[in-house]
Amino acid sequence: MDESQMWAVQYRRYGGPEVMEVGQAAVPSPSAAQVLVEVSAFSLNQLDLDGRAGRMRPMMGFGFPKGSGVDFVGRVVQGGGRAAGVDDGDVVWGYTGLKPPGRAAAAAQYVATGADQVARAPRTIPPGEAAALPLVGLTALQALRALRVGSGKQVLVVGGNGGVGSATIQVARLLGAEVDAVVGRQSQAAERAGARQLYNYHSGGPEQITRKYDAVVNAAGASMLAYRRTTARGGEVMALSPAAIPLVVLSLLSPGARIRTMSARSVPEDLTWLADRVDDGSLVPIIDTSYELKDVARMHEDAQARSACGKRVVVVGQH
Template identity: 35%
Template sequence: MKAIVYQKFGTTEVLQATEQPVPAIKANQVLVKVKAFSINPMDWKIRKGEMTLMSGSKFPKYTGTDFAGIVEETGAAVTGLKKGDEVFGVVKNMMKEGVSAEYVAVTASLVWKKPSQISFAQAAAIPVVGTAAVTSLEKMGNINSETNILVNGATGGFGMFLLQLLKQRGANVTAVTSNKGTAFAKKWGANTVIDYTKENVLSNTATYDIVIDLSGKMGYKTAKSIMKAKALFLNPTPQPIEIPVSLFMNLFRSKKHVVILSAPSAKYTDILLEAIKKGLEIEVNKVFPFSQYKEAYQYAEQGGYIGKVVVELN
């Protein structure tokens, strides 16, 4: 089978399409013929060597975390899935595994049946950013129409899920996005939309109960000026040092810096599937064929697009 691998850290130029054996599955795994996989920022952070403490420096390495496809084979201990099922899922360890291949062997507990109303490309976009959005909701605690929430960088894949989940919960949301994202932010449920190319959210007099920075550009120190006295700053893109430091510093401050660390699970996926039933939209900005995998990663790394970028296989 064809699979994308790399033998050293670097730019997209280190990615190579190689011939690999179809993986053998364990009793608790399924073999999936991959129809689509999505691209996430963690893919290039690992590839560039920014996550070596967790990913290690052993090669070859693989890329891609979430996927959709068709079950080809099931392990002896697997129930609830069978050959021919249309599914989507995620690898257990994104630091060590990858799904950018024609076939992938995955733990069955991290594979779910694809809703019939969405495409393989849309399904492949769900697990990583969808789970991060649900995890963020949990960290927010009890929210309602009186809860003022600022979502910075609101119309990427993460924001797409988060805005719609917040709308389903009735929160009062201000979304910060580019001019090409304003219509999507409104459609996905933002009460107020700020175009950062025309207005600086930090110059407004408004303050917020919760600020979540999906762009990775605001930071806790900057956000403090627009946070209420006992507000939360949610950080889904922390630097490794921020994880222990934020826990310690929160003991002494009323404005909390909360790091978001998420892992897909059946619990979170059930929440996402229910939201999709209620009309949650999945916007796939661009689909690349497998033969253009380098172009796909280059496009994704540039940022500035709405929703998700996906690679499809025949």
């Protein structure tokens, strides 16, 4: 076996789920500012679906094959000590951030990532469960902080049954808010996350909602202007979709709630906050399906064909 090579989830052209495969790439050599992590599990995110489908061409770099995956759980095998509290042999989790993936990304046997982009993973659950949380947890926590969500605030999460939505419900409740959610045919993830009231968008649009909210987190990217009208005076909407940028500008020029957007950043302190909440039992990874590595194409297919009900993860090994 050539130890300079590793497996990596890749695609050789843009297209549907059928383009996903497990190929090969060179084992990365970490820089002085990086750690090398042997990956135990990774999750599927909307970024992966958009990248594979060709919807992110401006930032994807040139050439094929392209790697996939942006968050992971695994063991540090080189470079430990460069991040506070992280040593060789430690199990960590992280988010690699938005960048061209090259031939390999986080869905690979090894990932080289900034020592400031990882933190210790939760100790009380296996990597295959922890992998459901890094990116969606960071997104939820940072979005809610930006909206100044705290004790007594009323929050509406649109898309509450997906990975980001179900994490946002839980984190908002941990910050002291009361949380309702908009869901589709599946509601189990939002219910498990602790949503107080559920609105089914199949049985009625935003007009069915009479309560006013201090903050609306739209994780689905749907009916942005309509959900803007569900905010209380001084309330804001966080749109977790790049497609919302024109509406952000529009909201600054027209009466009504401000629409904001953001991209999560990999902040070790935030990853540690999330890990602590998992370890004390107050934050739970909500998983739709766990797949084997050979089933990455089927995972993409399921994500396209089935309603979201938590996260999809791939487990490639246990530490």
